[in-house]
Amino acid sequence: MSAEQMKLDIVISGVGGQGAILASDIIGKAAVLEGVPIRAAETHGMAQRGGSVVNHIRLGCELGSMIPLHGADVLLALEPAEALRYIDSLSDDGVVIVNTQPVFPITVTSGGDEYPDVSEIVDVLKSNHKVVAFNAFELAIEAGHPQAMNVVMIGAVSNYLPMGKDLLIDCIKGMVPLKTVDINVRAFELGRAQV
Amino acid sequence: MNTREYMLGNVAIARGIVEGGAQVISGYPGTPSSEIIDTLSKMDNRNFYVEWSVNEKVAMEVAAGAAWSGVRSVVTMKHVGLNVAADPLMTLAYTGIKGGMVIIVADDPSCHSSQNEQDTRKYADFSLVPCLDPSTIQEAKDMIPYAFELSEKFEIPVIFRPTTRISHGKSDVEPGEVVEDRPPAYFEKLIDRWVMLPKNARVRHPHLLGIQDGITKELESSPWNELTLSDKSDSKIGIIASGIASVYAKEAILNIGIDVSFLKVGTYPVPQGLIRDMLEHADTVLVIEELEPVVEDRVRIIANETGSNVRIIGKTGDFVPRVGELNVELCENAIANAFGTGEKTKLAKSTVDVEEMADMASIELPLRPPAMCPGCSHRAVYYAMKKVFGNDAVYPSDIGCYTLGVQSGTVETTLCMGSSITLASGIYHAGESRPICCSIGDSTFFHTGMNGLMNAVYNKADITVTILDNRVTAMTGHQPNPGMGKTATGENTVDISIKDLCRGLGAEFVEVVDAYDCKATEEVFKRAKEYVGTSVVIAEQACVINARRMGVRRKSYVIDVEKCTGCKQCVKFGCPAIEFDDEGKHAKITALCTGCGVCAQICKFDAISEVEK
Numbered sequence: 001m002s003a004e005q006m007k008l009d010i011v012i013s014g015v016g017g018q019g020a021i022l023a024s025d026i027i028g029k030a031a032v033l034e035g036v037p038i039r040a041a042e043t044h045g046m047a048q049r050g051g052s053v054v055n056h057i058r059l060g061c062e063l064g065s066m067i068p069l070h071g072a073d074v075l076l077a078l079e080p081a082e083a084l085r086y087i088d089s090l091s092d093d094g095v096v097i098v099n100t101q102p103v104f105p106i107t108v109t110s111g112g113d114e115y116p117d118v119s120e121i122v123d124v125l126k127s128n129h130k131v132v133a134f135n136a137f138e139l140a141i142e143a144g145h146p147q148a149m150n151v152v153m154i155g156a157v158s159n160y161l162p163m164g165k166d167l168l169i170d171c172i173k174g175m176v177p178l179k180t181v182d183i184n185v186r187a188f189e190l191g192r193a194q195v
Numbered sequence: 196m197n198t199r200e201y202m203l204g205n206v207a208i209a210r211g212i213v214e215g216g217a218q219v220i221s222g223y224p225g226t227p228s229s230e231i232i233d234t235l236s237k238m239d240n241r242n243f244y245v246e247w248s249v250n251e252k253v254a255m256e257v258a259a260g261a262a263w264s265g266v267r268s269v270v271t272m273k274h275v276g277l278n279v280a281a282d283p284l285m286t287l288a289y290t291g292i293k294g295g296m297v298i299i300v301a302d303d304p305s306c307h308s309s310q311n312e313q314d315t316r317k318y319a320d321f322s323l324v325p326c327l328d329p330s331t332i333q334e335a336k337d338m339i340p341y342a343f344e345l346s347e348k349f350e351i352p353v354i355f356r357p358t359t360r361i362s363h364g365k366s367d368v369e370p371g372e373v374v375e376d377r378p379p380a381y382f383e384k385l386i387d388r389w390v391m392l393p394k395n396a397r398v399r400h401p402h403l404l405g406i407q408d409g410i411t412k413e414l415e416s417s418p419w420n421e422l423t424l425s426d427k428s429d430s431k432i433g434i435i436a437s438g439i440a441s442v443y444a445k446e447a448i449l450n451i452g453i454d455v456s457f458l459k460v461g462t463y464p465v466p467q468g469l470i471r472d473m474l475e476h477a478d479t480v481l482v483i484e485e486l487e488p489v490v491e492d493r494v495r496i497i498a499n500e501t502g503s504n505v506r507i508i509g510k511t512g513d514f515v516p517r518v519g520e521l522n523v524e525l526c527e528n529a530i531a532n533a534f535g536t537g538e539k540t541k542l543a544k545s546t547v548d549v550e551e552m553a554d555m556a557s558i559e560l561p562l563r564p565p566a567m568c569p570g571c572s573h574r575a576v577y578y579a580m581k582k583v584f585g586n587d588a589v590y591p592s593d594i595g596c597y598t599l600g601v602q603s604g605t606v607e608t609t610l611c612m613g614s615s616i617t618l619a620s621g622i623y624h625a626g627e628s629r630p631i632c633c634s635i636g637d638s639t640f641f642h643t644g645m646n647g648l649m650n651a652v653y654n655k656a657d658i659t660v661t662i663l664d665n666r667v668t669a670m671t672g673h674q675p676n677p678g679m680g681k682t683a684t685g686e687n688t689v690d691i692s693i694k695d696l697c698r699g700l701g702a703e704f705v706e707v708v709d710a711y712d713c714k715a716t717e718e719v720f721k722r723a724k725e726y727v728g729t730s731v732v733i734a735e736q737a738c739v740i741n742a743r744r745m746g747v748r749r750k751s752y753v754i755d756v757e758k759c760t761g762c763k764q765c766v767k768f769g770c771p772a773i774e775f776d777d778e779g780k781h782a783k784i785t786a787l788c789t790g791c792g793v794c795a796q797i798c799k800f801d802a803i804s805e806v807e808k
Contacts, residue, residue: 051565
């Protein structure tokens with residue numbers, strides 16, 4: 001594979017606790033096993049406590065981990081509001097993969113803010129970008145556990161990655177708790193079929 | 196064979212520490228530095244000593260003691276931690292060390308998790324201690340063994356300064372060889388080195404100045420500085436970038452596609468010879484660095500010394516911001532503005548604007564700030580505190596998860612570690628007549644809160660000190676502290692009683708309460724408020740995340756919709772597990788519930804109860 005073919009900039013956005021870091025770790029480990037240079041940036045510390053989180057992953061990159069504004073090829077959004085919040089990280093011809101299950105922030109649950117209509121969010125995303133929208137939370141439940149939502153999303157994005165499906169599944173098997181391996185493999189397959 | 200590994204920056208730094216043969220590692224947790232010791236303390240077959248110290252000054256001195264005994268040592272902290280450890284640092288530069296000593300100070304440009312964004316390179320300059328500034332995670336790992344050698348060659352500690360994007364970035368990393376040579380510890384009694392009496396200090400200061408030229412020459416030829424002169428003789432554009440900014444600048448130069456001479460700087464003192472070469476090849480030099488103009492000022496001095504007329508810009512001329520972290524587009528803009536290549540930037544090319552898009556559909560995105568966890572005991576304590584002290588009181592606070600309680604109106608100051616009790620004392624002694632109730636976490640109390648309490652008691656401050664004792668250093672990733680009976684490596688040790696400690700510091704009113712017991716907590720606060728003098732309330736309850744990890748399981752709670760009147764009292768409590776059902780006009784408890792039971796005590800209509808199974 002040429003360096004140019006390996007190049008892919010992915011932004012993963014979501015809510016602290018949804019497993020955005022594990023999602024980016026699966027891609028990262030697979031990339032290293034495939035011999036693809038990789039850089040990633042993560043949200044730790046203060047921002048983790050239920051806050052908005054964003055991870056950058058750059059495949060085929062040997063420079064900095066931060067994807068330039070309007071530079072991402074894929075925006076993998078684990079939550080619909082967090083897709084719109086980070087939409088300007090995506091390039092004009094980039095694709096948004098979005099989980100349509102909302103997570104209400106504290107400003108909505110105990111503040112006065114309102115959560116926008118999810119279909120409206122998706123419509124806005126569609127007005128400028130290619131969008132793959134589906135409820136990954138429900139697919140995770142179908143796979144066996146709602147926490148596998150992040151792996152459903154990895155399955156969906158796997159169609160765009162320069163690594164083989166089997167390698168990704170091997171990485172997932174090695175990185176999730178032993179008793180959840182089957183659930184996560186099912187979650188991956190359900191996600192992969194969405195694109 | 197592919198031997199590369201996918202590593203977090205701080206894990207790579209920990210690997211560098213092992214490769215460099217460190218024998219004593221100490222530190223105090225602080226984002227973004229904490230995972231370095233977290234990684235080392237969890238390693239199997241450790242052939243080094245590692246500890247979480249109670250604060251950065253203590254940690255620095257532990258590492259210095261080891262280095263004075265001839266072994267390699269490391270101390271880790273975040274940038275503001277170096278303020279606490281600045282006292283030993285400034286004189287350690289005079290005494291120097293024997294075994295190599297690396298001071299790891301992680302900077303946080305943009306204040307991702309910090310109260311300021313000070314630039315540690317200024318401390319390096321101030322203390323005359325050399326500093327290494329990595330641009331990639333691989334380089335961060337590789338710099339540590341080098342830092343030990345540099346440290347030993349000049350018998351001076353070396354500052355290593357990663358930033359958030361190094362420490363919390365990830366990359367493929369090629370591991371290196373581990374230094375196997377471990378010298379035995381032997382404290383050589385060098386009185387004129389280790390006893391900084393004035394007569395000795397007067398000798399060591401000129402010595403420190405005297406070794407600067409040698410250090411500068413050594414760093415000049417290190418692999419961390421790299422000059423690439425443009426091969427086109429007509430290009431007079433020079434760009435100098437340091438640390439992580441150098442990879443952003445490189446990408447920006449590639450994106451714009453201009454021909455430049457480029458100098459990457461990774462060491463302080465800066466490479467003077469390379470800068471002089473750059474000045475000879477350029478008519479304008481743009482300096483790109485995060486935060487302070489450290490390199491830029493030095494380039495200007497060198498230009499002045501050599502009589503160069505080169506135009507030097509960066510922070511000067513407002514091309515590069517002095518606040519916040521940099522990124523590729525900021526570098527593209529700086530280069531475009533400096534050299535007139537503006538229309539080529541990606542930023543200018545995009546047609547999509549997020550605000551425009553949202554406006555189009557009149558969507559207003561709700562903010563998603565970080566919040567205290569469902570079941571967090573701090574929320575319960577703040578609730579009782581506010582109920583007793585009311586709006587007509589002053590609430591100084593401190594640094595930890597509980598700072599997130601700023602929304603509950605009980606966090607009215609956050610200055611630095613341990614400052615809640617001292618600020619409260621000052622506010623009292625100023626003559627403020629309203630009641631003063633401050634809050635501080637267990638780890639922050641051990642860090643520098645203790646001194647403040649002793650001072651408050653001694654000087655008769657009439658304040659209430661609330662110690663939010665969640666039995667762990669939670670915010671930075673659940674590191675053990677002296678109140679837990681566990682060391683960094685999980686060994687059992689003495690469990691230091693905060694109650695006895697407060698008594699020992701002279702406090703006479705010291706009461707301990709279960710933070711989940713609202714009524715009892717309110718009663719204690721009432722007594723503390725009435726007490727004349729320094730009263731201490733210790734609210735105990737394990738951090739809800741840590742409790743779960745330790746196997747604590749509680750039944751969750753549920754709303755009886757028949758009894759719920761929709762008064763929203765529980766919703767206003769602010770627990771993320773409680774929502775309001777607008778259609779049914781009643782509260783509901785979601786799957787996030789951890790079973791603390793505080794909402795059931797708050798409800799006036801007895802509408803919340805434990806799930807029966």
